[in-house]
Amino acid sequence: MEILLPVFxxxxxxVTAMAVGVFLGRPPIKGSCGGLACIKKLDCAICPHRExxxxxx
Numbered sequence: 842m843e844i845l846l847p848v849f850x851x852x853x854x855x856v857t858a859m860a861v862g863v864f865l866g867r868p869p870i871k872g873s874c875g876g877l878a879c880i881k882k883l884d885c886a887i888c889p890h891r892e893x894x895x896x897x898x
C-alpha cells in the first residue's frame with residue numbers, strides 16, 4: 842500500500858496535466874511522417890507530404 846498510493850497519485854497528476862493541455866486547445870500529438878516513411882518508392886498513405894510530392898512529379 843505504501844507504493845500503490847504514490848504511484849496512483851503520480852498517474853493522476855499525469856492524466857490531469859494531459860487534460861489541462863486538451864482544455865487549453867493544444868493540438869494532438871502527431872507522428873512526424875519522416876524517417877523510413879518518406880523513403881521513395883514506399884507508400885505512406887496518411888502522410889500529407891507524400892501526396893504533395895506525388896502531385897509535383
